[in-house]
Amino acid sequence: MRNLVSIILAAGEGTRMKSTLPKVLHQICGQPMLVYVLNVVLRAGCRKNYLVVGHKGEKVIEAVGNFLPLRKKGIEFVKQSKSLGSGHAVLQARKNLRGYRGHVLVVYGDLPLLTGRTLHRLIQTHYKQANSLTILSAILQDASGYGRIIENGDGTGIRIVEEKDATPNDRRINRVNAGVYCFRGEDLFKAIDKIRPDNMKREYYLTDAVHILGDMGKKVGIVITKDSSEVEGVNNRKQLVNVQKYVNMKNLERLLLTGVTIVDPSSTFIDSTVKIGRDTIIYSGSTILGKTRIGRDCKLGPFAFIQDCQIQNWVEVRASFIYGAKIADRAKVGPFSHIRPGTFVGQEARIGNFCEVKKSRIGQGTKVSHLSYIGDAFLGKGINIGAGTITCNFDGVRKNITRIGDNTFVGSDAKFIAPVKIGKGAVIGAGSTITEDVPAGKLAIARARQVIKDRKKKKR
Ligand code: UD1
Ligand code: CA
16 A cells, blocks of 8 residues: 555635535535545545635634544544645644655545545556646536646646636636646646646746646646546535535435435435434425434334434424424324424324423333423323323422323313422313322313303393
8 A cells, every 4th residue: 555645634724615614514415524524535545634724714723523433533633724726724733744756645625526536546546647737627618617638739838727817718628637646746746836826816826836837747647437426515505505416416315225215306305424324214395304314114204394303213203393303103284283402202102283392201001192382291101191281380380290100080271380290091171271180090171160150141
């Protein structure tokens, strides 16, 4: 194995995003775009990966740390205090590479569609051709915005011209610079030292290293991607949404090929971080996000929104919103339910129409079928909660807990003024407002007794 390290550029401001969030942290299907780039670069097996950060660098470091084990993956941060251009960004890693004799991969942090296969091909070509520099290129239908690769026809005199500095003739060229390079380490900094900010943007362009090395008599090679969509650089939100659509479709294809049915891919959104088991069916209009894990043989949707949930097997979720919850085997949710974080729905339990459940435990086989609010509650097994039941958990200051024992029957429209505890096998009369604990096996009715009165005859 040869010596290889990487430098990943993520210090730019990303002004074209018009955002307070650094560009490389904008999310694509649940992950910052930079994490896609890092994952691909990490697979190339570099012994060290230097991530150049600048604009809101602390935020970038924190976000990357949330997705990747930095130390284990050999990721180190290098600071670029001022965004003076891609060449200047690479220069910041010079100290880290003093005396280093291997090869250096340079990858821009805004290329989320780059694949490991293409990167591998670039590196192998670089070694095989014994180049001083090998650049990744693509042939694009619409090359606007990209740097164009120009040469003398015989493969000599390769240089890159940025769109802003290009002549109308240069602009007709559709062979673009992707923003991925493999350098021989000793040549990299020799070339960078010679870069001058003599361009429209007054920046130190890394791309100038290409003709500088050529002028020094060094060998420069070009690798062209097989799939040109891989080089899509994200500079604005229009490109972001295009890339997101592409990544979403790739995620759906991966799931389809591993045995998940997706009824209508055009209306389904699934994050790259989601895992789903075989024979699960996802109906139209569904969105599944974050660290969600779904088992097999589930039926989700139409219109299920599921984020950061653990859903076991044979679960059904119809037209509902579920966040940060765990749903056990054979449970059913919806239609039109809202399940909030910290909720556990036990096996074969049921949360029906227009119910909200928050930070509660719903025991095995328990049914909360219609129009209820269950918050900060522990419900045992085999309970029937009647329509319109409410746990009154908030006293204006504190959230209080409701406990209901196994096999209790709760009549419709009951209110539990928490904190309150109901023993096992109790019966709560419909319309009761329960303010005191109810012992196991007892019947509690807490409502005004009905009265029947004569009606006064109206005189006309
Ligand atoms: C760059 C290339 C262009 C190429 C295109 C591919 C240069 C001069 N131009 O243009 O030839 O076709 O990418 O997508 O390189 N960055 C820093 N520090 C800086 C400036 C940039 O870290 O001072 C980082 C950015 O965070 C970004 C990357 O470098 O990840 C590329 O910068 P960007 O401004 O997006 O370059 P482009 O104009 O797209
Ligand atoms: Ca870019």
